[in-house]
Amino acid sequence: xxxxxxxxxxxxxxxxxxxxxxxxxxxxxxxxxxxxxxxxxxxxxxxxxxxxxxxxxxxxxxxxxxxxxxxxxxxxxxxxxxxxxxxxxxxxxxxxxxxxxxxxxxxxxxxxxxxxxxxxxxxxxxxxxxxxxxxxxxxxxxxxxxxxxxxxxxxxxxxxxxxxxxxxxxxxxxxx
Numbered sequence: 001x002x003x004x005x006x007x008x009x010x011x012x013x014x015x016x017x018x019x020x021x022x023x024x025x026x027x028x029x030x031x032x033x034x035x036x037x038x039x040x041x042x043x044x045x046x047x048x049x050x051x052x053x054x055x056x057x058x059x060x061x062x063x064x065x066x067x068x069x070x071x072x073x074x075x076x077x078x079x080x081x082x083x084x085x086x087x088x089x090x091x092x093x094x095x096x097x098x099x100x101x102x103x104x105x106x107x108x109x110x111x112x113x114x115x116x117x118x119x120x121x122x123x124x125x126x127x128x129x130x131x132x133x134x135x136x137x138x139x140x141x142x143x144x145x146x147x148x149x150x151x152x153x154x155x156x157x158x159x160x161x162x163x164x165x166x167x168x169x170x171x172x173x174x175x176x
Contacts (some may be wrong), residue, residue, distance in 0.1 A: 010086025
């Protein structure tokens, strides 16, 4: 069955790049979710006034890759203890968030988060927001497949490349 998952884990370029080459993932679309349904441009979102998070909408075939596995990848791809930031990317639009598409996704996300807290997986509390999916706005075209098209960009080299390489090493058996 084809399903959707929507994850915010800092910059959507990294989330898109990590998930797009996973077996069973059909599409990954960088965009915005969780804020003002009338305002969604990149500039507005980055201003911090719309309430949106940068996210990646992952469409997947759950007979090949499960939401549980995607959730595991989400937790791995970022630091869920950083409130409204990931590293030097600062602002509520970079928050750690799971926008669930079903009660099952909500329950799984909440359970995982409670287990991480109970088992003290991270040295600080997990601050990931778990919210129902709301209006999703695809990002402007120049954001699509940004890392592949701009791999020589300084941000891509210094921030994205190390994260993506580590992610792909850990999940290499799941790559297309």
